Amino acid sequence: MNLANTPGCHPGLLGGTGNASTKPPPCLRMVILAFHPARVKGPLFLFCAPFSRGRLPGEVPSGPACGAGRHVISWPQPGIQRTPMSTTQNSADWVRRLQRIMPFGSSTCSKKADHMPEAPGVIVRGQGCRVWDADGREFIDFRNALGPVTLGYRFPAVDQAIREQLERGILFGHPHPLECEVAERLCEVIPCAEQARFLKTGGEAVAACIRLARFCTGREHVIQIGYNGWLNSLAAGGRVLPGQTAASAPPGVPPSLSALHHAAGWNDLAGIEELFSALPGPVAAVVVAASYPEMAKGAEFYPALRRLTTERGALLIFDEIVTGFRVAVGGVQQHFGVVPDLAVFAKGMANGMPLAVYAGRREFMSRLDTVIVSVTHGGEALSLAAAKAAIATYENEDVIGHLWRQGEAFGAGLNRLFAAHSIPAEVQGLWPCPQMRFLPEAPDGLEDRFYRAAYRNGVSLYGVNYVNFAHQPADIAEALERLDRAGAEL
Numbered sequence: 224m225n226l227a228n229t230p231g232c233h234p235g236l237l238g239g240t241g242n243a244s245t246k247p248p249p250c251l252r253m254v255i256l257a258f259h260p261a262r263v264k265g266p267l268f269l270f271c272a273p274f275s276r277g278r279l280p281g282e283v284p285s286g287p288a289c290g291a292g293r294h295v296i297s298w299p300q301p302g303i304q305r306t307p308m309s310t311t312q313n314s315a316d317w318v319r320r321l322q323r324i325m326p327f328g329s330s331t332c333s334k335k336a337d338h339m340p341e342a343p344g345v346i347v348r349g350q351g352c353r354v355w356d357a358d359g360r361e362f363i364d365f366r367n368a369l370g371p372v373t374l375g376y377r378f379p380a381v382d383q384a385i386r387e388q389l390e391r392g393i394l395f396g397h398p399h400p401l402e403c404e405v406a407e408r409l410c411e412v413i414p415c416a417e418q419a420r421f422l423k424t425g426g427e428a429v430a431a432c433i434r435l436a437r438f439c440t441g442r443e444h445v446i447q448i449g450y451n452g453w454l455n456s457l458a459a460g461g462r463v464l465p466g467q468t469a470a471s472a473p474p475g476v477p478p479s480l481s482a483l484h485h486a487a488g489w490n491d492l493a494g495i496e497e498l499f500s501a502l503p504g505p506v507a508a509v510v511v512a513a514s515y516p517e518m519a520k521g522a523e524f525y526p527a528l529r530r531l532t533t534e535r536g537a538l539l540i541f542d543e544i545v546t547g548f549r550v551a552v553g554g555v556q557q558h559f560g561v562v563p564d565l566a567v568f569a570k571g572m573a574n575g576m577p578l579a580v581y582a583g584r585r586e587f588m589s590r591l592d593t594v595i596v597s598v599t600h601g602g603e604a605l606s607l608a609a610a611k612a613a614i615a616t617y618e619n620e621d622v623i624g625h626l627w628r629q630g631e632a633f634g635a636g637l638n639r640l641f642a643a644h645s646i647p648a649e650v651q652g653l654w655p656c657p658q659m660r661f662l663p664e665a666p667d668g669l670e671d672r673f674y675r676a677a678y679r680n681g682v683s684l685y686g687v688n689y690v691n692f693a694h695q696p697a698d699i700a701e702a703l704e705r706l707d708r709a710g711a712e713l
């Protein structure tokens with residue numbers, strides 16, 4: 224039964240498969256990951272929600288309202304004026320169009336258009352450590368697609384591997400040899416990994432580890448340190464985005480589910496011990512993502528967590544989504560010499576292709592014969608080909624050493640520049656992923672003005688400024704010169 228076409232029905236969140244000729248549900252207004260139907264030949268997967276806000280500008284006010292008790296079968300529907308396909312080329316117009324068709328104006332919350340018009344509304348091209356927006360402006364880039372592009376945009380060996388695999392096929396109904404080869408390589412370079420399995424995003428891989436830990440321990444409660452992906456943002460007081468905390472159970476999370484998840488602070492061993500004692504049931508796992516500015520404290524914190532979880536019979540899960548292939552190939556577990564039970568790696572593993580791995584001790588991973596974790600695109604071969612080429616590059620070149628050296632050149636340079644321009648801000652943390660923070664004494668609006676001035680002078684910054692393998696000393700020097708001009712403009 225097509226609920227969406229049922230008279231009087233508010234379908235809420237529906238998902239379904241169809242094809243280009245399938246009529247859309249009548250309430251469809253916002254489409255996440257939308258494809259223009261005229262261009263889509265294959266299956267189309269839509270999520271739609273009841274339309275509760277006012278009409279869009281230009282929308283024709285006639286025709287049936289959502290749930291008004293009429294079947295709507297024509298396409299396009301009467302009463303709904305579709306956003307016309309436009310020949311828009313400039314950034315500002317793209318932002319307007321995105322904001323109209325998509326909540327947040329982006330599928331990724333952290334990419335929402337802040338600091339406009341100085342910031343690029345859309346990026347249309349990248350090369351090495353530079354990106355270009357729709358207006359043709361060039362930026363030396365420290366956002367690195369929010370972390371993943373560790374080798375640089377259009378890294379030849381990775382792109383060539385993707386092209387070669389594309390000639391042979393993308394996805395098959397049986398495992399692909401690359402699935403085996405890349406898992407084997409990862410089990411050689413990740414200290415805790417005896418077995419590995421692939422997913423597409425870091426957050427779902429953390430969710431898989433949590434489910435596995437609950438099954439293996441027969442326990443329900445989970446302690447989380449840091450942001451572990453939206454899917455796992457369940458704890459009251461926990462991280463809902465990098466740098467953002469929910470005061471109570473995050474919107475859309477039932478309190479009963481939230482009650483099983485507990486946020487703890489980085490390096491707060493006493494608080495975590497207290498949680499272990501105070502919770503109404505035993506703890507299945509502690510999931511920990513490193514805090515960027517204070518990551519060095521991992522030298523004491525990780526061993527202490529290892530001891531505590533072992534004593535209490537809980538699994539220790541490292542979220543290495545950012546730290547893997549950046550602080551060290553094998554992440555913080557390699558850097559600090561502490562081996563967790565399970566770990567997740569994602570960004571940095573395939574130079575921007577969507578791939579996550581969850582890996583760990585065979586004793587636990589093997590239970591995935593009973594605990595069901597499965598996705599259609601798990602063995603998608605383009606990403607695996609990219610990962611194989613990226614891992615080989617890490618092996619053959621000193622990528623990690625480069626990230627540390629260039630990260631230091633940029634981070635320390637920024638700190639000097641902040642001092643020279645009396646900007647109350649600092650860069651703190653390990654050089655491959657240091658946090659840039661404005662201090663409490665910074666006047667209101669200074670941070671925004673600094674970002675804008677940086678964009679105006681051709682540097683794209685982020686809270687965590689990531690260097691990649693393409694940032695050469697000359698690029699860092701040029702970025703610092705541009706930022707020096709930015710500082711002078713404040």
Ligand SMILES: Cc1ncc(COP(=O)(O)O)c(C=O)c1O
Pocket residue numbers: 423424425426427449450451452453465512542544545569
């Ligand atoms: C530490 C950490 N864990 C988990 C995630 C979620 O990864 P993904 O967006 O691939 O689901 C992120 C994303 O920024 C992250 O920084």
